[in-house]
Amino acid sequence: MINFYRSGLSSLFLLFVSLFVVGESYAFAAPGELCGGVGGIIRTQNATIPQRGGGSLNAKLFAPDVSRQTAACPAISMLPGGGAEISSVEWAAQRLAANGYVVIITKPQSGGSLNDYNTAAISGVDFLVSNANPYLSSTDTDAVGAAGWSLGGRILTRTQEEDTRISAIVVWDNLASSEAGDLGSPQCTNQPTILRTPRVPALGQASDTCNDGRTAEAKKTGFNRWRQFGQPAMQVVFRGANHFWWSAAASDAQHDLTNYYTQNWFDRWLKGDTSATVRLLSRSVNNTPLETLLSQNFTSGAFFDGYNCDDVRTGCQSANQTATISGRVTNSNGRGIAGARIRLSGDYFSSPRYAVTNPFGYYRFVNVPVYFTYQTTVSAKNRNFAQPSVLLNITGDATNLNFTSSN
Numbered sequence: 001m002i003n004f005y006r007s008g009l010s011s012l013f014l015l016f017v018s019l020f021v022v023g024e025s026y027a028f029a030a031p032g033e034l035c036g037g038v039g040g041i042i043r044t045q046n047a048t049i050p051q052r053g054g055g056s057l058n059a060k061l062f063a064p065d066v067s068r069q070t071a072a073c074p075a076i077s078m079l080p081g082g083g084a085e086i087s088s089v090e091w092a093a094q095r096l097a098a099n100g101y102v103v104i105i106t107k108p109q110s111g112g113s114l115n116d117y118n119t120a121a122i123s124g125v126d127f128l129v130s131n132a133n134p135y136l137s138s139t140d141t142d143a144v145g146a147a148g149w150s151l152g153g154r155i156l157t158r159t160q161e162e163d164t165r166i167s168a169i170v171v172w173d174n175l176a177s178s179e180a181g182d183l184g185s186p187q188c189t190n191q192p193t194i195l196r197t198p199r200v201p202a203l204g205q206a207s208d209t210c211n212d213g214r215t216a217e218a219k220k221t222g223f224n225r226w227r228q229f230g231q232p233a234m235q236v237v238f239r240g241a242n243h244f245w246w247s248a249a250a251s252d253a254q255h256d257l258t259n260y261y262t263q264n265w266f267d268r269w270l271k272g273d274t275s276a277t278v279r280l281l282s283r284s285v286n287n288t289p290l291e292t293l294l295s296q297n298f299t300s301g302a303f304f305d306g307y308n309c310d311d312v313r314t315g316c317q318s319a320n321q322t323a324t325i326s327g328r329v330t331n332s333n334g335r336g337i338a339g340a341r342i343r344l345s346g347d348y349f350s351s352p353r354y355a356v357t358n359p360f361g362y363y364r365f366v367n368v369p370v371y372f373t374y375q376t377t378v379s380a381k382n383r384n385f386a387q388p389s390v391l392l393n394i395t396g397d398a399t400n401l402n403f404t405s406s407n
Helices: 002-007 011-016 086-097 114-128 156-162 218-228 252-270 276-280
Strands: 018-021 043-050 056-063 073-079 102-106 139-149 166-172 202-206 233-237 301-304 307-309 322-330 341-346 353-356 362-369 372-379 389-394
Touching (some): 043 102, 043 114, 056 086, 056 114, 073 086, 073 114, 073 252, 086 102, 086 139, 102 114, 114 139, 114 156, 139 156, 139 252, 156 166, 166 252, 202 218, 202 252, 252 276, 322 372
Parallel strands (some): 073 102, 139 166, 166 202, 202 233
Antiparallel strands (some): 018 043, 056 102, 341 372, 372 389
């Protein structure tokens, strides 16, 4: 299916796709520019797009100001809440487009079907990476995220597991361990069904509901599952927020707050902007102290870029924990290879570190910061390795990281 969309569409398919400009525009200030197209007047189009598996879906696209765009921008597939209209989350698409993202909001075929919402999210990605996307030249099809409100957010727990094109998600009320929800869901009665496997960095934003005696950790149920799997995650619970903070009915101030975290999360994981980490963990947002913005009833957490924080509201300092990575390089007979070179690289390092094996083939890296993802690569003169590289997330000492030469 991916190759079909990327390689070209048949004339019949192109006739099927109906697009028209609706003449709406929104002006925003330009805070900075990483991919181009930041600030100015965004572009919008309504669309009828193919639904994966058959049929069609209504959608709306948003793109940066073409006169300001200097490079392709990441793509976001967005969903409204259960039974809600596209217009309910246009506020988010407008802000993201004005800050360098191409966004499609897709309305699922039915308002309460988990399967339909999952299909709509995937169909949105299909369209964004297809030749039928009128903003394809503005779209970085290798950097795709997804966002959604309520049911449209919960389903992304499943979608991120199934659609490997998605690289990051943002869930508005609330990141869950299952698309059916869990203890942190705003309805307060949700029970998880299939526990999904976290695959991509995930940000959850939650309402300050369910004050019925459940623990302060309840809203972090999904977050804790992400952390358990070593995947970057963040959870923020807004003080006094209800479920409609992410709808069209919310105030500009509420939209600005939720967009602050949404945009910076996507900036970090889709644009590779590591300065977004500082903004995500800032002690103030839009000149308002963090202590007044986050819930006093439920804790907010962060687990990414070397931070492992159980309560963002009271302060989230880097753990500054380090670990040792060690192992041995041997030949096919199990004898150590001396002088083999091991390269250690990752987001934390501005440049790689290297180690050389001793006469018995052993190597070691010390003082390696934890909660980062690293890649170790081996090389040795006149030696071939079937698996020369290993990618790993470090949460503690990693011993026996061994490499075996085939000759």
